[in-house]
Amino acid sequence: MTALPSFPQSWRRLVLLLPVVIVTIALITGYFNESFRPRLPKVSFSDPANSSPFHSECKSDNQTSHLESLPGIIQALWAPLVFPITGPTFTTLDGTEKHLPPADQLIHTQTFGKRICILDVDTRPLENPGSVFASELPTWDNLRPPSAGFLSHYLYALIHGYTYKFVRAPKYADRAPHWTKIIFTRELLKEFDIVVMLDYDAMFPSPELPIEWLLNYWKIDKEVMVAMAEDPDADNNKDLRGNLNLNTGFIIAQAGENTQRLFKDWAECPEETRYKGCAEWKDKIFHEQTGFSSYVRYDFLDGYSIDTHPQYIRKLPCMEANGIPLKKDAGCGGQFVRHYWGDKGATKNEFKEGVMDALTPLLLKSAFGDTNIVRDMREKTLKGAQVLDSPNAAPTEE
Structure with a gap:
């Protein structure tokens, strides 16, 4: 770096910017992707400790693997x-x-x-x-x-x-x-x-x-x-x-x-x-x-x-x-x-x-017996564009 002041100002700027340019190009081309990008956790559907049919290995490029899990899924559905x-x-x-x-x-x-x-x-x-x-x-x-x-x-x-x-x-x-x-x-x-x-x-x-x-x-x-x-x-x-x-x-x-x-x-x-x-x-x-x-x-x-x-x-x-x-x-x-x-x-x-x-009964129980799905509003009172808790309740804010 002792020789740097003897170079023209334009050259000194180039030398200082060169590492930044090299790293930027490398990132754009993907050369350092594996080193610099944060590693996302790998999602796996395979759990040796759990024999549930829903934990079979999922391979998007292999239709057979999906079909192999079908018997277990059917059995779990009908259980x-x-x-x-x-x-x-x-x-x-x-x-x-x-x-x-x-x-x-x-x-x-x-x-x-x-x-x-x-x-x-x-x-x-x-x-x-x-x-x-x-x-x-x-x-x-x-x-x-x-x-x-x-x-x-x-x-x-x-x-x-x-x-x-x-x-x-x-x-x-x-x-x-x-x-x-x-x-x-x-x-x-x-x-x-x-x-x-x-x-x-x-x-x-x-x-x-x-x-x-x-x-x-x-x-x-x-x-x-x-x-x-x-x-x-x-x-x-x-x-x-x-x-x-x-x-x-x-x-x-x-x-x-x-x-x-x-x-x-x-x-x-x-x-x-x-x-x-x-x-x-x-x-x-x-x-x-x-x-x-x-x-x-x-x-x-x-x-x-x-x-x-x-x-x-x-x-x-x-x-x-x-x-x-x-x-x-x-x-x-x-x-x-x-x-x-x-x-x-x-x-x-x-x-x-x-x-x-x-x-049909299984689907009915799953859907219409679930209070997280069905909202029972029959005790409410409707007034214009408002839903009131009771006839004496204060109007709801929009």
Whole structure:
């Protein structure tokens, strides 16, 4: 700096201003951004100490990560609505009260969780617009009835923390596609304690009601291998012995060696290795349903019959596990499980109604039961542009 006075004044100014210019340029170009800018705290949605679904990692560039958190979010959303497994009384949508056995006679007091599998099996491509495997995601307007049914099953599994599986099944070369659900129910029973197989037009009208409650209500203990609802009481719904068919649109199956044997014999029924005459139902309506109702249930586990050993095959009332409210007079009102075999297109409306029937009270309570949202001004008095506390209160200042 001793040489600085010998320079002309203009040069001395340049030397003094040069560091300021360099730093300014560096800041503008971002060279020192990390060093000079204050560091903002990093916002993270991940909290290892908190397992809440709302604390999952949020990645704006990865849509899959958002979808992975959806099951937990759905389960948390529905948690206030889920009916207790041991709740003593449940009122169905038609106003009927259903009662569990006394507490000391209940079979299930804890949830099965992922050990219950809600299963869909279908051989169709399901790739047309509005279908679940369409190249473009369906909208509500173009959602097809099968898609609504499948979605309702998936939502039900999410609500209760069950496993959901959808099997895109191959077709048999020698029989109707309906038979595929038998073999794949058997396969899934190798992985899960309980498999609940539904046709797409079979739905739960009260999604908040868990399977475990139904198991308690229907007294399905470990001995029961399979449970199905009876068909409506009509001549065309009777088996070869004149008894009502058991409808295979809704099946509860419990894992076990005996169940594996029963489903194996059922799947092989049209081959007539055990059941002579069953080949007629390879393609003839009611296919696998007739196979079970007319043959398997009368001869399983080497001579057991539903008549001699009813504890292994549970017949469920048609009113509770089959049909729809319009069929209530025929004894099949679909109180717990609705089956739209007479109006398959109604599954879309059923899906909507099931969701909104449950969520509407929750939304109402959240919004209109909150004093921070609703301001009750009914005790006030209005005068011109003023809101008065009472007729004698002083005017409010503007």
